[in-house]
Amino acid sequence: MSQYQNKRIVLASRPVGEPTADNFRLETTTTEPLEAGQILIKTLYLSLDPYMRGRMSDVKSYADPVAIGEVMTAETAGVVVESNSPLYAVGDHVCCRSGWQEYFVSNDKDPMTYKVDAAKVPLSTYLGVCGMPGRTAYFGLQREGKPTAGETLVVSAASGAVGSVVGQIGKKLGLRVVGVAGGAKKCTYVKDELGFDECIDYKSADLDAALAAACPNGIDIYFESVGGMVSEAVAKQLNPGARVPICGYIANYNSKDITQVRTPFHIFGELETPPAHKFFLVFDYYSEFAEANQALTDWVVNGELKYQETIVDGLEKAPEYFSWLFSGKNFGKLVVNVADH
Ligand SMILES: NC(=O)c1ccc[n+]([C@@H]2O[C@H](COP(=O)([O-])OP(=O)(O)OC[C@H]3O[C@@H](n4cnc5c(N)ncnc54)[C@H](OP(=O)(O)O)[C@@H]3O)[C@@H](O)[C@H]2O)c1
Structure with a gap:
């Protein structure tokens, strides 16, 4: 068994x-020799996601914060380089929760x-359209949004990893789909490439x-990813019986004191007739992930689901790339290429 130099980024x-x-x-650390039932995974792609900002803070949440000195949390896609398990062979491609590092020892x-x-769809897509963000869109829209054909759906962060999939599934379900995104380039892509009916900058x-x-019949479903001014505007045009699946509210994540901000729960909860609005977590649907994985991958393979990725190089620069999520410099799923093979 070899030992490898392992670069990693800690909080x-x-x-x-x-x-x-x-x-x-x-x-930089050195990997430990494998024990029985363990595999050594080399990271090829690191996923950068907005939720990681929450894990950097020591506030009450659905998940524990990253401890000071601990490797930053993340899902990655990589390749098995050593195996001490009958379940995995060297060369197998895997996704795992390795965090921001080059190597990871996983229990099989x-x-x-x-x-x-990785022969079916590119490996990086298992972190995006065919991975966690895709599954979030799949369950969030269908189960939490409860769509009926002919209704109007508004999607925020519409060109992003989750929003782009929400809108395309919405079109498949016969909804009028209106995106909200930052900048003309993203809005043109959302309308012309992804097939949304409209996209507002x-x-x-x-x-x-x-x-x-864009919504002459009002808004029946608002897929919430951002909060702030977009939510304030949407709130004024919701129809009675509207549903607002709260996926996230990125506009508030960098607030100095998140307990003091006006979140979507305030914005929608204070309406005279509040819509059905609650936070959901993709892991609420964990037992059904296989169904979503199959559907999303099939749609990518047959060209029904389009996606955009921003693939950037170098683990060392991950902190800088991470900030892109909050300025909108990413265009689609943000992924760091850590190694080529
Ligand atoms: N509940 C769950 O289980 C779950 C799972 C995955 C993701 N999420 C949430 O889903 C949301 C989208 O995540 P994602 O991975 O798909 O990210 P993403 O959309 O690929 O990237 C984030 C985008 O948010 C937009 N944004 C950033 N700051 C903003 C602001 N102040 N106002 C309006 N828009 C802003 C930017 O797009 P523009 O350039 O268009 O502004 C940016 O590109 C996040 O809130 C995330 O926390 C939740």
């Missing part, structure tokens, strides 16, 4: 507001480590007027 300190370089530290029975077929439009024009 050095907790950010107040927007994370800075000082909140992260690059370290870890439910968060699973094989994927929240950075330049008069949101109230643009939503009224």
Whole structure:
């Protein structure tokens, strides 16, 4: 068994507001020899996701925060380079929760480590459209949004990893789909490439007027990913009986004190006739992941589901890339290429 130099990024300190370089530290360790039932995975792609900002803070949440000095949490896609398990062979492609590092020793029975077929769709897509964000869209829209053909769906962060899939599934279900995204380039892509009916640039439009024009019959479902001004505008045009699956509210994640901000729960809860609105977690549907994985992968293979990725190079620069999620510099799923093979 070989030992490998392992570069990894740990949480050095907790950010107040927007994370800075000082909140992260690059370290090099050496991998330990494998025990029975263990495999060594080399990271090829690292997924950067908005939820990681929450894990950097020591606030009450559905998941424990990353401890100071602990490897930053993340799902990655990689390849098995050594195996001490009958369940995995060297060369198998896998997804796992390795965190921000080059190598990861996984127990072969870890439910968060699973094989994927890189011959079917590109390996990186198992972190995006065919992975966690795709599953979030799949269950969030269908189970929480409870759509009926002919209804109007508004999707925020519409060009992103989750939003792009929500809107395309919405079209498959016969909804009128209106995206909200930042900038003309993203809006053109959402409408022309992804097939949404309209897409509103929240950075330049008069949101109230643009939503009224794009949603002449009001809004039946709002798939919430951002919060803030977009939610305030949507709230005014919801129909009675509307549903608002709260997937996230990224506009608030870098607030200096998240307990003091006006979240979607305030915005929608304070309406005279509040819509059905609750936070959901993709892991609420864990037992049904296989169904979503199959459907999403089939739709990508047959061209029904389009996707965009921003693939950037270098684990060392992951903290800088992470900030892109909050400025909108990413276009589609943000993935770091850590190694080529
Ligand atoms: N509940 C769950 O289980 C679950 C699972 C996955 C993701 N999520 C949530 O889903 C949301 C989208 O995640 P994702 O992975 O698909 O990210 P993403 O959309 O690929 O990237 C984040 C996007 O958010 C937009 N954004 C950033 N700051 C904003 C602001 N202040 N106002 C409006 N838009 C802003 C930017 O797009 P523009 O350039 O268009 O502004 C940015 O590109 C996040 O809230 C995330 O936490 C929840």
